[in-house]
Amino acid sequence: MLNRSEPSDRSGAVALLKEFIAEKGYTPGDRLPSERELIKQLEIKRNTLRKALDTLEREGVIWRHVGKGTFIAGQDDTIDLSMMSEIGHQITPVKMMRARQCIEAVVAREAAINASRQAIKKIAEIKERAKQASSWAEYEAQDDLFHYAIAEATDNILLLALFDQLAKVRRAVAVNTVIRESERPPENHNSFTEHDRIFAAIEARDPKAAHDAMWQHVASVSARLFGEV
Known part of the structure; x- marks a missing residue:
């Protein structure tokens, strides 16, 4: 019971x-x-x-x-996790980010076209929770949910499945060596502004702006974490 x-x-x-x-x-x-x-x-x-x-x-x-x-x-519904782990060990973090850039930019574009009001509200709520995160771990969890909510907003189950498999590979890539200089993201953390820009484009139903904002966001994250785009 x-x-x-x-x-x-x-x-x-x-x-x-x-x-x-x-x-x-x-x-x-x-x-x-x-x-x-x-x-x-x-x-x-x-x-x-x-x-x-x-x-x-x-x-x-x-x-x-x-x-x-x-x-x-x-x-x-899911790819074998061992396969995801194997891919994660064969791909460099920078190449993984390039794959994210290509796929997530298109996902953001489709979200701008197809997102329901409920989906847009969900993205907004997660975006704000990320800003209030009290630790990097909490922020990263909300960041994951933010990107997932955008994929969900495409209303395209195949795109969502592709995004989900990409996320599994991303989690398998070792990025824990990144050194954080603070306990939580600072108030002027670049990703906050970048998330705002992505959300604004989706809310405005502007596919090109959503695509470009996500492309630039992933490139910016890659540059901050790995020094490359």
């Missing part, structure tokens, strides 16, 4: 949600109940639920489609 006590952290909520999925017998392709229904059944707060769903999505347990719902992922 499910533990109905409110989980004290994200890991507890993730475990509760996984237990719920197993107990209800959900299988690949099945759609989960709405957030409102999950909050009622699991007896947890909305923010706690959303963080748990974000984690399961990153783990490949579920996938979400704006306007359609949250679904259980199948074995064919």
Whole structure:
């Protein structure tokens, strides 16, 4: 039986949600109940639920489609993680960033064309949470969600899947050697302004501006981290 006590952290909520999925017998392709229904059944707060769903999505347990719902992922929905790790060991960080630049610029362009109001609101909320991050780890988690939300906003499941596999390779590339000079991003962190520019272009339904803003953002991040574009 499910533990109905409110989980004290994200890991507890993730475990509760996984237990719920197993107990209800959900299988690949099945759609989960709405957030409102999950909050009622699991007896947890909305923010706690959303963080748990974000984690399961990153783990490949579920996938979400704006306007359609949250679904259980199948074995064919993700590429073998060992393959991602192998690619990650064969590609340099700079080449990985070049791949990001090519793919994410197009993703941003499509988001500007297809994003729903709900998707645009979600991007805006994540963008602001990134600015409030109290640590680099928290910022990077919100940054990941920001880019994922843009891919989700394309309303194109194939583009979302391609983006997700790119993200797996990115996580497999060793970039932990980057030295941070502060505990959290400074208020004038360049990515904040770059995220604002990307969001403004998507909100304005300007595909070219969204493409160019994302292209420049990824190039800027690459230059800051690795000294190359």
